[in-house]
Every structure is written in C-alpha cells, then in structure tokens.
Amino acid sequence: MNAPLSSPQATSTTCPYCGVGCGVKATPDGLGGALIEGDAAHPANLGRLCSKGAALGETIGLETRLLHPMMREGAGDLRRVTWDSALDRVAEGFRRVLAEHGPQAVAFYLSGQLLTEDYYAANKLAKGFLGTANVDTNSRLCMASSVAGHKRAFGSDTVPGSYEDLEQADLIVLTGSNTAWCHPVLFRRMVAARQARGTKLVVIDPRRTATAEEADLFLPLAHGTDAALFSGLLVHLTDTGALDETFIAQHTEGFAETLSAARAETPDLAATARITGLAEADVARFFALFRATDRVVTCYSQGVNQSRRGTDKVNAILNCHLATGRIGREGMGPFSLTGQPNAMGGREVGGLANQLAAHMGFSPAEVDRVRRFWGAPHMAQAEGLKAVDMFAAMERGEIKALWVMGTNPAVSLPRADAARRAMAGLDLFVLSENVLGTDTAGCAPHVLLPAVAWGEKDGTVTNSERRISRQRPFLAPAGEAKPDWWVLAQVARRLGHGEAFDWRGPADIFREHAALSAFENNGTRDFDLSGLADLTDAAYETLAPVQWPVRTASDGPHGTERLFGTGGFFTASRRARFVTPAPVAPAPVAEDFPLLLNTGRIRDQWHTMTRTGLSPRLGSHISAPFVTVHPDDARAAGLTDGALAQVETAHGRAVLEVRLDDGQRPGTVFAPIHWSATNSSGGRVGALVHPLTDPVSGQPDLKATPARLAPVDAPARGVLLARSRVSPPPGLGFARARLEGGHGWRLAGSVDVAAWAAYAQALADDLGLADSFCDMADTAGGHYRAAAFTASGALAFALVLAPEAEVPAWDVWVQRLARGTLTEDDRRLVLSGRASDGAAACGPLVCACFGVPRGAIAQAIREGAHDAAAIGARLKAGTNCGSCLPELKALLVDMLAPA
Incomplete structure (x- = not known):
C-alpha cells in the first residue's frame, strides 16, 4: 500500500495533466487512494477540475508501479538490484561511452511530466558536466x-x-x-x-x-x-x-x-x-x-x-x-495553450536541445555565463539534436547512450517503430519510470529506475500563464522509488561531480535555478526569479502560485500579470519583430496515400494512458481506438460506421474502429494518440506519423501524414471481461480498458468457435473456476458465449463473440462485471445478455466527472429535462468541467427534433 505521509489531511498540490495547472486538494484515504477536490484558492482553476483531474484518486494505486531498480546483463531478463548497483551501472556506462565516442554520443530524452527541479538537474548534468546538448523533451512534440x-x-x-x-x-x-x-x-x-x-x-x-x-x-x-x-x-x-x-x-x-x-x-x-x-x-x-x-x-x-x-x-x-x-x-x-503540466518549466531550465537554462541560448556569451555560474568543466558549446533528429541519429548508430525520463517515446514519437528499434540497439539505455510494462520499457533498457509518481513528488511546475505552483507530496514514495533529481545527483557524484550536485532537497535546486535566472541579468532576459532566489525552506514549502518574472518584492506576492503592454521586448533593439511567414505549401497527399492523417487527444485520456488508463470512469467514454472519417471518404473506401479500418501510411499501419462524422473535413481523417501496444493490438498511431519537422522549431508535423484506408476482414466481434488481467484469445485483435470490477477487452478477428471454447475452458481451469463454468456455442452461426463465477456469485469472466453484424453490446456486459454478486436468476441469464429485472443497457459514459451514462441522460430528456441546465439539475452531468456539454446538446437535438 502507498501510505499517506501522516494522518489524513488535505494537501494543496497541482494537477499533473495539461498546462492549465489546476490547483488540487488531495486527502489520502488510507487505502492507497485519495479524495481529490479542486483548490478554490488556486487562481488557475478556482476550484474547478476536468474529468481527468477529478479522477486522479483512481490512478495512484500500486498495481502498475515500478517499485525497485532493475538491471539486465546482455540479452538476459531484467532482475531486481540495489540502488547502488543500478547507479554504478549508469555512471560506468556513461563514462565508457564518453571515453570511447565523446559527448555527442550521449543523449537525454525528458518529459513535461518532470518537475522543474528534476528538469534543472538533468540539464545541468548533461550540458554542463557531460558536455552534451543532446537533451530534448516530449515538449518538442507539443510546444x-x-x-x-x-x-x-x-x-x-x-x-x-x-x-x-x-x-x-x-x-x-x-x-x-x-x-x-x-x-x-x-x-x-x-x-x-x-x-x-x-x-x-x-x-x-x-x-x-x-x-x-x-x-x-x-x-x-x-x-x-x-x-x-x-x-x-x-x-x-x-x-x-x-x-x-x-x-x-x-x-x-x-x-x-x-x-x-x-x-x-x-x-x-x-x-x-x-x-x-x-x-x-x-x-x-x-x-x-x-x-x-x-x-x-x-x-x-x-x-x-x-x-x-x-x-x-x-x-x-x-x-x-x-x-x-x-x-x-x-x-x-x-x-x-501549453499541452503538459510543466512544459513551460522545462523551457525555463533549458529542457530543449537548442536552449540553456534560464531562457538562455548558445551564443558564446550565454554559454560562458552559464559555465561560470555552474562551474561547469565540460560545457556544451552548441545546440544539440532535437527529438526527431536525435532518434534518427540513434538509428544510424551515432548516439550510443540514452537516458529517458518520464515519457513513452515508443508510442508517442513519429515513426515510433523506428524509435523502438533505435532504443533496443543502444550500448546504454537507461529508463526512469514510475510504471512497469510500458511500450518503452519493452525496448530492452539496460537499467530501469523507479521514480516517484504524482502524489509523492515534491517540487514546482509552471503553467501556460507563467504561473509557478507547488506539487507537494501527500503519499510516501512507493517501494524504493526516488525523486529524479536525487538519481541524477547520485550519478553526478559517481562521475566525480558531487560538489556541484550537493543538494539536500528540491528547495536547494529551486534557489539555484532562481539565482541563475538573476545572474548577470539586469533586465535583459525575460525569465527572472531574483525575488525568489533567497527563499527559505519554509517559504518554499508554503510558496503560493506566482507568475514570473518575480524580480523584487515590489512585483508583489503574485508576480507579474502581463508583459509588453508598453513595449519592453527582449530583442537587441528592444523592439518586437514582425516575421514574414512562408507562402502556403500544397497539402502533402500522394496518389497512393490520398488522405491526410491528423492525430490528437480525446476528452478523458492523457498521453499513452499509463495514468488515465487506470480509471474505470475515464475508460468508459471511449473504450477503443478509432478513426474519424467523413462519410464520403468512408463510402469511397467501402467502410461503414463501427467497422474496422486499416489506416496505413508509408511508415506503419493501425487497425481502428470507424466513426463517421460530417464534421471531419473531406480528404482528412483523425485518430487519437493514446493507445499503445500495452492496451491494444493495433492502435499505436505514432507508428504511422511521418518524421517531417518545422525547419525553425524542429517540431514534428503530427497533423498531416499522407494515409489511406482499407476495410479489415474481421467477421467475428466480441468482448472479454475479467476480474483479473488475463490474455485474450489468440488471433483476436483487441483493445483493453480498465472497468469497474476488473478489465475489459474489445475483440475482433476470424471465426473459430472451437478455439474460443477451448480458450474459455482453459481460462476457467487456470482460475480454478471449472465448477461454475458455463458456455453455449453455435458453430454454424459463429456465436459463442462463456462465463464463470466467483465463490460469492460475482462474474469472474465472460467471453461473448458473434458475427460482425451482431456485435455484442459492450455496456451490457460491463454492467454485469460492475454489479458484484449476481442473483441466481441473473447467473442463469448471464449468457443471454439479459438481466432478471429487465434492466436495459445504460450506454457509454457521457459525463465522466459524475459517472452519468448516455441512457440516464436519454431517460431524463424523455421525462422533461429539455435543456442542458435541466439535465444538470437532475443528474449533475455537465456541471463540473463542462467538456461533456457538446455531447449533451447533441443528444438533446437528436431526441427533441421533430420526427
């Protein structure tokens, strides 16, 4: 159990999701979770949270946590080791690569999920003491x-x-x-x-x-x-x-x-x-x-x-x-509008390969200034490789050592399959993670280091409006997990640089970070925390949200609200520059790939779902990877709503569920980025994206990869539900979602009733449920259903498969799993998909904040709730973050329109 730090009381901290930087009040429940509320005193959100923030308490258990350092020798398996052994291996690996290949063979790939203090430590070690500027971040993909x-x-x-x-x-x-x-x-x-x-x-x-x-x-x-x-x-x-x-x-x-x-x-x-x-x-x-x-x-x-x-x-x-x-x-x-909780904090400390700390660049004067402040013996002299170029250099064998911290590039990078191969071929691959079993952890890291997670972290983040807020711990570190800054400092000590990394805690790092921002500044640089450089430990602990720059006490307790209203820009002339954009270029479609693939986020999931995928609520809105297609393009490709499509580009392919949408511009398709090999068999969209980048920023073009669609032959469709995580039947593609009471898999593939029956019987035997196992098969019709029950009468697992035209209702079976103990009548009827009380399916979740399904909203409309306010008054749906309001309004239009 991830224990609270002390007796349960609310801790003021900051949400770990997007760049809004919402304040959160977290109260440990003593069972490994926490009660989560919006912090009404935080100026970013004034007490409001979105569906993801509201569900944070469901995502902080230990089920998927990496709890101990692990290491592999050669092609062997990872094995548990001590921290000293793991850190010695990391330090020796970097020392060897530096000696044999030089600093350009070393790279760090960081994350907007890191705290500013962690980010600062990584950049100081790499750019000042290892001599490499090959330090980039997943913020390169977003901002x-x-x-x-x-x-x-x-x-x-x-x-x-x-x-x-x-x-x-x-x-x-x-x-x-x-x-x-x-x-x-x-x-x-x-x-x-x-x-x-x-x-x-x-x-x-x-x-x-x-x-x-x-x-x-x-x-x-x-x-x-x-x-x-x-x-x-x-x-x-x-x-x-x-x-x-x-x-x-x-x-x-x-x-x-x-x-x-x-x-x-x-x-x-x-x-x-x-x-x-x-x-x-x-x-x-x-x-x-x-x-x-x-x-x-x-x-x-x-x-x-x-x-x-x-x-x-x-x-x-x-x-x-x-x-x-x-x-x-x-x-x-x-x-x-920044994408990640600390994308801006990473930029402040030089988290991008073309930056140095405190918003400085690589001019000779700035390099010298940072070198002198750090006392750096091996200062990087020029910009490093940006993310896409960095992984391309790994493919070519030019980068030999990589340290990835808090991100999942095997899923999120363009040409993600190539990134997987590149990481698997490194001389030294170190991964700092708090989750065990990510796609990147499957790329043969030599050292796997357990990092503290949200709820255990202690430091600062900066949101989209330049507001620095504290992330405070309310849970003790799980297992042997350690803060990233501590791990970096320990490696620095083993490489002979301990004095420069002799921090007692994050407050020491923050003070150094603030002091560097003020060093030889005199108003010439925008990022200036002079007024915070002498914070005591106690003042750091109680630091209220503040917007930089904070040059002196005269900036007030809240910092600087706005800049540039009366000029004062930071160019050499102190004038802003108008910049001429290049003329619009033609869309990059080709005869073989006539569509443009646009990728992005959905409402209730985050990045590669290592956190949000643990919440049953968040998985109940959209449970499988999909592609949105204009009806005209679907018709041309021979696709219908709900069918499976292969989306293919020059770099990879995915199998996704088709969603028809008149609002999708013809000639384009949209697919979300969140599914990985960990939770789907064909939903990794990053593998499809081309590696083209902006020539100025190096940011990849994730919105316009030439693509094509084709139908997928999947005559069988179905669902598998289980209280424990099991492997789905062989040969059936799947997408997995966390559900109330267990796990669920959406299945598709070929018809093989005999193989399904053998799988279900073997699963019941393996789980010790042979006595409660029941099934029914229609070999000629391609139908199969099986179920088994726990000793208390709860559904232990159910497998339901049918022809594509008769796809089983997902939410009906999800309800069975969530109900816990079933009556004897319900157990007899379970293979029919019906309940003894005649209860109908409630449909997918619409309001994740309050767990309100589509069926309940439809019922409220039928009973007279004829606008969003009336639905909110009756069910609370739409009254928190409001992200479900468009769906509520669309349902109102559909149900209230004249026949």
Missing part, C-alpha cells in the same frame, strides 16, 4: 513552435498574458485548439465570459470539434492555411485603418516588409478565402469581428504548433496582435 515564434517576435519565450484575460476579452479566437476537450477548465472560463459579458467565440479548425459546437463563428479552413488566414487579416486591418500606428512606430520593426509579403499572397478577402477554402462571407465576418473588437485574445495550441510551418503560423498570429497593439493589456493578446 516548440510556440517557443520559436515567441523568440523570433519578442526575443524571448514569453507568454504575455494571463488567464484573467480570457474573462475580460470581448472576442476569443481559438485556432488549432480543441479547448473544450484538451483544456476544459479554461474553456468553461471562456463560456462563462460569454454568458456574463457577451464575449464572441471564433473557432478555426479543419475539424468540427466539441469546441466548434460552442462557437459563434466556425471556420473549417483547409489544412495548413492558418498563416494565410492571419496574413489576410493583417492586410485587412491595414486597409481598414485598424492599425495601432503609434505602437508599431515605437515598439516594433519590420512591419513594412511583412505587410508587403502578406499582400503578395493574400491581397484581399477573396484571395484569403480561396487559399483557405473558406466561404468569403465567413472570412469577412471574422475580419470584421477582429477589426471592430479592441479586447481580443487569440489562443492557439497543437493544431498550430504541430506542423511543418508551425512557427510561421505562430508568427502570423503574433503579427496581427503587434500591428494592433493588442498585447500585454487586459483582455487582449496572443496566448499559447
């Missing part, structure tokens, strides 16, 4: 183009605004961001502003998402044309006299050149509409709204960043805000 765009325009990686601007804006433009699903707490703040002050909402996205359902204006632009839309807007603002000439003259440079290039590509509204594939009237309406509204916030996220021209898209947005002076003042400005 690197924003970083590059900020630096080109502002001279620094600065998000100028605050969340309060979302509530003070009169127009919010959301581009490349399904905010309703990916940042739902912020989206509810936007919707509340619309209700309170009439804020207009414009959504720009090729896909009609849940966010678009709430929009006053939805612009389904053609792939890759975002920069052209905002260049057209810049021309329009100029031609209609909407520029802030004073701001441009006093605080910017390069406007004339950028405007000239914009005129060449998008000379007028008609040209903009033609390039973007939008209706001219819709473009005109957007331009008029932006022109006439002073308080405008433009939020952008992965749909902008994850592109071959992501940095240009960011700069096209920034150009429009700089040209109108709408930046750094209440209710206005560009706003990058």
Whole structure:
C-alpha cells in the first residue's frame, strides 16, 4: 500500500495533466487512494477540475508501479538490484561511452511530466558536466513552435498574458485548439465570459470539434492555411485603418516588409478565402469581428504548433496582435495553450536541445555565463539534436547512450517503430519510470529506475500563464522509488561531480535555478526569479502560485500579470519583430496515400494512458481506438460506421474502429494518440506519423501524414471481461480498458468457435473456476458465449463473440462485471445478455466527472429535462468541467427534433 505521509489531511498540490495547472486538494484515504477536490484558492482553476483531474484518486494505486531498480546483463531478463548497483551501472556506462565516442554520443530524452527541479538537474548534468546538448523533451512534440515564434517576435519565450484575460476579452479566437476537450477548465472560463459579458467565440479548425459546437463563428479552413488566414487579416486591418500606428512606430520593426509579403499572397478577402477554402462571407465576418473588437485574445495550441510551418503560423498570429497593439493589456493578446503540466518549466531550465537554462541560448556569451555560474568543466558549446533528429541519429548508430525520463517515446514519437528499434540497439539505455510494462520499457533498457509518481513528488511546475505552483507530496514514495533529481545527483557524484550536485532537497535546486535566472541579468532576459532566489525552506514549502518574472518584492506576492503592454521586448533593439511567414505549401497527399492523417487527444485520456488508463470512469467514454472519417471518404473506401479500418501510411499501419462524422473535413481523417501496444493490438498511431519537422522549431508535423484506408476482414466481434488481467484469445485483435470490477477487452478477428471454447475452458481451469463454468456455442452461426463465477456469485469472466453484424453490446456486459454478486436468476441469464429485472443497457459514459451514462441522460430528456441546465439539475452531468456539454446538446437535438 502507498501510505499517506501522516494522518489524513488535505494537501494543496497541482494537477499533473495539461498546462492549465489546476490547483488540487488531495486527502489520502488510507487505502492507497485519495479524495481529490479542486483548490478554490488556486487562481488557475478556482476550484474547478476536468474529468481527468477529478479522477486522479483512481490512478495512484500500486498495481502498475515500478517499485525497485532493475538491471539486465546482455540479452538476459531484467532482475531486481540495489540502488547502488543500478547507479554504478549508469555512471560506468556513461563514462565508457564518453571515453570511447565523446559527448555527442550521449543523449537525454525528458518529459513535461518532470518537475522543474528534476528538469534543472538533468540539464545541468548533461550540458554542463557531460558536455552534451543532446537533451530534448516530449515538449518538442507539443510546444516548440510556440517557443520559436515567441523568440523570433519578442526575443524571448514569453507568454504575455494571463488567464484573467480570457474573462475580460470581448472576442476569443481559438485556432488549432480543441479547448473544450484538451483544456476544459479554461474553456468553461471562456463560456462563462460569454454568458456574463457577451464575449464572441471564433473557432478555426479543419475539424468540427466539441469546441466548434460552442462557437459563434466556425471556420473549417483547409489544412495548413492558418498563416494565410492571419496574413489576410493583417492586410485587412491595414486597409481598414485598424492599425495601432503609434505602437508599431515605437515598439516594433519590420512591419513594412511583412505587410508587403502578406499582400503578395493574400491581397484581399477573396484571395484569403480561396487559399483557405473558406466561404468569403465567413472570412469577412471574422475580419470584421477582429477589426471592430479592441479586447481580443487569440489562443492557439497543437493544431498550430504541430506542423511543418508551425512557427510561421505562430508568427502570423503574433503579427496581427503587434500591428494592433493588442498585447500585454487586459483582455487582449496572443496566448499559447501549453499541452503538459510543466512544459513551460522545462523551457525555463533549458529542457530543449537548442536552449540553456534560464531562457538562455548558445551564443558564446550565454554559454560562458552559464559555465561560470555552474562551474561547469565540460560545457556544451552548441545546440544539440532535437527529438526527431536525435532518434534518427540513434538509428544510424551515432548516439550510443540514452537516458529517458518520464515519457513513452515508443508510442508517442513519429515513426515510433523506428524509435523502438533505435532504443533496443543502444550500448546504454537507461529508463526512469514510475510504471512497469510500458511500450518503452519493452525496448530492452539496460537499467530501469523507479521514480516517484504524482502524489509523492515534491517540487514546482509552471503553467501556460507563467504561473509557478507547488506539487507537494501527500503519499510516501512507493517501494524504493526516488525523486529524479536525487538519481541524477547520485550519478553526478559517481562521475566525480558531487560538489556541484550537493543538494539536500528540491528547495536547494529551486534557489539555484532562481539565482541563475538573476545572474548577470539586469533586465535583459525575460525569465527572472531574483525575488525568489533567497527563499527559505519554509517559504518554499508554503510558496503560493506566482507568475514570473518575480524580480523584487515590489512585483508583489503574485508576480507579474502581463508583459509588453508598453513595449519592453527582449530583442537587441528592444523592439518586437514582425516575421514574414512562408507562402502556403500544397497539402502533402500522394496518389497512393490520398488522405491526410491528423492525430490528437480525446476528452478523458492523457498521453499513452499509463495514468488515465487506470480509471474505470475515464475508460468508459471511449473504450477503443478509432478513426474519424467523413462519410464520403468512408463510402469511397467501402467502410461503414463501427467497422474496422486499416489506416496505413508509408511508415506503419493501425487497425481502428470507424466513426463517421460530417464534421471531419473531406480528404482528412483523425485518430487519437493514446493507445499503445500495452492496451491494444493495433492502435499505436505514432507508428504511422511521418518524421517531417518545422525547419525553425524542429517540431514534428503530427497533423498531416499522407494515409489511406482499407476495410479489415474481421467477421467475428466480441468482448472479454475479467476480474483479473488475463490474455485474450489468440488471433483476436483487441483493445483493453480498465472497468469497474476488473478489465475489459474489445475483440475482433476470424471465426473459430472451437478455439474460443477451448480458450474459455482453459481460462476457467487456470482460475480454478471449472465448477461454475458455463458456455453455449453455435458453430454454424459463429456465436459463442462463456462465463464463470466467483465463490460469492460475482462474474469472474465472460467471453461473448458473434458475427460482425451482431456485435455484442459492450455496456451490457460491463454492467454485469460492475454489479458484484449476481442473483441466481441473473447467473442463469448471464449468457443471454439479459438481466432478471429487465434492466436495459445504460450506454457509454457521457459525463465522466459524475459517472452519468448516455441512457440516464436519454431517460431524463424523455421525462422533461429539455435543456442542458435541466439535465444538470437532475443528474449533475455537465456541471463540473463542462467538456461533456457538446455531447449533451447533441443528444438533446437528436431526441427533441421533430420526427
């Protein structure tokens, strides 16, 4: 059991999911879990949590934890070892590779899940003491183009605004961001502003998402044309006299050149509409709204960043805000919505291969400054390899040693199969993880190190609005798990650098981090924590959320709310730079691959599901990997709704369930990123993605891989439910979900009733359930059902298989598993799929926050709850994070529409 640190009391900490950085109150329950509530005092969320945050208490058990250091020799299996043995092996491995191949053969791949103190320790060790700048992070996959765009325009990686601007804006433009699903707490703040002050909402996205359902204006632009839309807007603002000439003259440079290039590509509204594939009237309406509204916030996220021209898209947005002076003042400005809880904290300490700590780069003066501060004997002199290039260098054998911390690149990287092979061929592969059995852990690491997990971690994170918050522990470390900073310091000591890493705890690291931010700064760098460099341990422990920069006590207890409202940029001239985007390039489709594959997140899952996959609630909304297809494209490929499709690219293939959607732009398909080989047989979408990257930021293009669809011959479909985790029948593809009471598998494959019967009988025998085993087979019809029960009468497992046209109702069987002890009548009827009381299936979960299924909502509508507010009053659905509201409203429309 993962025990509480002391008697149960609420601990103020920070959510480990997206970059909103919500405050959480966690109270251990004494059973290894915790009661989770939103922290009403935290300025990021004011007490609200999304479905993932609300379910955190279901994800902190020990079932999947890595609890002890492990090591392998040669091709042998991993075996448990002591910390000293594991650390000695890591240090000796790095020492050997450095001696034989030099620092360029060493790499670190980090994560936005790390705390700032962990990130700082890794960068200091690698860049200052091992001499390698091959230190990159999974944040390269999500926010690197924003970083590059900020630096080109502002001279620094600065998000100028605050969340309060979302509530003070009169127009919010959301581009490349399904905010309703990916940042739902912020989206509810936007919707509340619309209700309170009439804020207009414009959504720009090729896909009609849940966010678009709430929009006053939805612009389904053609792939890759975002920069052209905002260049057209810049021309329009100029031609209609909407520029802030004073701001441009006093605080910017390069406007004339950028405007000239914009005129060449998008000379007028008609040209903009033609390039973007939008209706001219819709473009005109957007331009008029932006022109006439002073308080405008433009939020952008992965749909902008994850592109071959992501940095240009960011700069096209920034150009429009700089040209109108709408930046750094209440209710206005560009706003990058960060994907991970500490992506920004990682950027602060140099977590990217083209950065040094404290927002410094690799100019000779900055390299020398960091070297002197650290007393670094082997300072890296030039930028290292970014993530995609780093793993390509591993494939070529140029990188020999890799340390991966807190991420799962075997699932998430482009060309993920190639990344697997590259990691398996290293001379030294070290993996720091808190989960045992990830896809990356299956790539033959030499050393596996158990890291503390959320609930045990102690340090800081920085959210999308530059707000530093504490993650505090409320559980003791599980097993022999250790903080990542401690592990790094121990390796540094073994390599002879112990004095520079002689930290007693995270407060020591934070003080050093803050001191470096202030070192020879004098207002020349945006990132400055001078006012926090002398925090006592007690002050660090009680540190309240604060926005950087915090230069002196005069910045106040909350730091700096906004920047750049009166200029003061961090370029050499102290003026912001207008940047000219490259012209729009044609979509990269080919004759063999006529579609574009767009990848992204879904509402209730996170990254590769190592945490959210433990929650039955979160797995009940969408239980299997899918691909969203426009009906016209499905028809052309011979696919129907619910069928299985092979999605293939030049780099890999996946088998996914088809979901037809008129809101999917024709010629494109969408598939979520979350499924791995650990929880599916064919759902790894990262293996399909091409390795093309933005030439400025190095961020991979995860939104437009040329692809094709084909039907999958799977005449049998079914479900397997079990209280314990078992292996599904051989030859049947599967997707696994955690359920209340156990586990569930969605199955598909060929018909072999005899093999199914043999499997089910063997499973019952293995589990000691032969006496309660029952089954029924229809060999001619391709049907098979089997079940067995525990001694108390609960369903131990059930296997239900049928022809594809008669797919068993998943939720009916899920209910059987969740019910616990079944009556004798129910046990007799279990193979029929019916209940003795005639209870009907409740359908998939719609509201994960309160566990409300589709059937209960439909019943409420039939009984008179004819709007979302009435449904919320009766069932609470939609009253927390609100991310299910679009689905609620769609159900209302379907059920209340005239026959």
